[in-house]
Amino acid sequence: MTGCLTIAGLGPGSPDQITPAVEQAIAAATDVVGYIPYVARIAPRDELVLHPSDNRVEADRARHALDMAAAGRRVLVVSSGDPGVFAMAAAVYEVLETDPARWQDVDITVLPGVTAMLAAAARVGAPLGHDFCVINLSDNLKPWALIEQRLQLALQADFAMAFYNPRSKSRPEGFEKTMQILKSCGEGKRPVIFARAVSTPDESTPPAPPKKRGRFKVIKKRR
Amino acid sequence: MTGCLTIAGLGPGSPDQITPAVEQAIAAATDVVGYIPYVARIAPRDELVLHPSDNRVEADRARHALDMAAAGRRVLVVSSGDPGVFAMAAAVYEVLETDPARWQDVDITVLPGVTAMLAAAARVGAPLGHDFCVINLSDNLKPWALIEQRLQLALQADFAMAFYNPRSKSRPEGFEKTMQILKSCGEGKRPVIFARAVSTPDESTPPAPPKKRGRFKVIKKRR
CATH class of the missing domain: 3.40.1010.10 (Tetrapyrrole methylase, N-terminal domain)
Structure with missing residues (x-):
């Protein structure tokens, strides 16, 4: 059987x-x-x-x-x-x-289920109400150079961006590099939202930012 | 009150x-x-x-x-x-x-809720299990040239892609142009899945394609 x-x-x-x-x-x-x-x-x-x-x-x-x-x-x-x-x-x-x-x-x-970026986005307005991309920042399964290339192309495309697995103890560098790449288009031009364990008692999201659509990043920390 | x-x-x-x-x-x-x-x-x-x-x-x-x-x-x-x-x-x-x-x-x-691309992806395997982008193909609120630029950059980034609102009676051209752009990287290189009204009695999805991850497009027709 x-x-x-x-x-x-x-x-x-x-x-x-x-x-x-x-x-x-x-x-x-x-x-x-x-x-x-x-x-x-x-x-x-x-x-x-x-x-x-x-x-x-x-x-x-x-x-x-x-x-x-x-x-x-x-x-x-x-x-x-x-x-x-x-x-x-x-x-x-x-x-x-x-x-x-x-x-x-x-x-x-x-x-299917409600993926983290949707729950995180819901907390702060409508940051993904505009064309967007979704990138796993872990370089366990792909080279960092590919992630960096995607980030650069996503910036050129003016996608809102959602990142999963932004940082772990074994790979702190990628996260810093990502932040540098995002800042390269101008300080404050692309607000970043950090969200963790959304909808649970351990949730941490920031005070709501200016409620605009587009251009946000939603970063979901692995629980 | x-x-x-x-x-x-x-x-x-x-x-x-x-x-x-x-x-x-x-x-x-x-x-x-x-x-x-x-x-x-x-x-x-x-x-x-x-x-x-x-x-x-x-x-x-x-x-x-x-x-x-x-x-x-x-x-x-x-x-x-x-x-x-x-x-x-x-x-x-x-x-x-x-x-x-x-x-x-x-x-x-x-x-938040289960957005259409997740429901459509679930029907056919794991087409979004790889970095991906999500593009609204309607040019009601943005110029077609911007959509086309995003498609080209997304191809360069080798994102899997999910498209919403691919076609309507008032704008049939964008959909044809999108298919041409996808074919430009080689016939059959980027399988396309069409999904409509997933999980409802009116659902139409194709027979399951080869179950691979990445490189798929999921196209969600507006219901």
Whole structure:
């Protein structure tokens, strides 16, 4: 018997930002797989097996989830925000492509969620009400030079910009370089908003800036 | 007495993609304001006044909503998807800036939703799992030349791309030009996904394409 795999977004953090479609998938699951703090958002119950795992093991986690589904379990992979934005949907499909025959009978569904930039933007007005781009500032999976090139082209295009994973202890430099690039078009010309854990008790967002649309950056710190 | 104004996203179309936070705001409202098909998604009830209005009157609609809130009503402005992405949040803040004193006591909240590109992406894998940009192809509010420049820069940056409002009867040319620009980097190099009314009974999305991440375009037709 083949089970199913659902890849779901838990939204920015508050329970009232989780869609009913995702709540139903949580209720139907036999197994929940994901990064430790995201699995911690799932209420334990009898006969639900939680499989939290550490950061940076996305491919292993995806393979484990696919294998459990192939063995007949109803597996839920959880991401914060939306699973398609710098999150687990890409990891699952990348692993799937390495051996499509092995998991060919697994039924896969992706359930969208409110990604962090939308929750952060909502706190301060309408900073993304204008053409925008979304860049993952982590250089774990791509060279920094590519990120820098994208930043320069995005400035030329006058996109509003949303950044995910702006800084970590192991890579503080990229964030500073990003700030320098943004300042290069004129001090104060591109207001920057920092948002963390929006909609949770740990939320930090700044006092609301002048409420204008366009040209903002929304920076989402990884929780 | 001053009321309040909530600007909420109804998600892509299905009731099970509306967040509980938005459902609570619907339940608390005295007045609902928005584009006709979006207001039609709100169940009528006693003492709830629905104010549907036509397309292209966003500023009038925003002013009306702000004035009702200033007069003590609990006003809900509804958008499809997320209100911050090419939707009513920008219109409300733009109108607010024209006369801040008039509405200074109105308490404004923006509630995010699942924007169309996330719902469309979820149907086909993880096309936005890579740095991406989001462009409104309507040239009602900006010159076509600016859109074209952004498309060219986005190609140079190798962004995945999501397009909103790709075509209307009054402006068929922009869509054709966009397809030409995308083809300029090589036939078949950048697969394009068309999605319409995702999660509703009128949904049209294509058979799932090869499930790869990156380089996709997601095009969301206005419903």
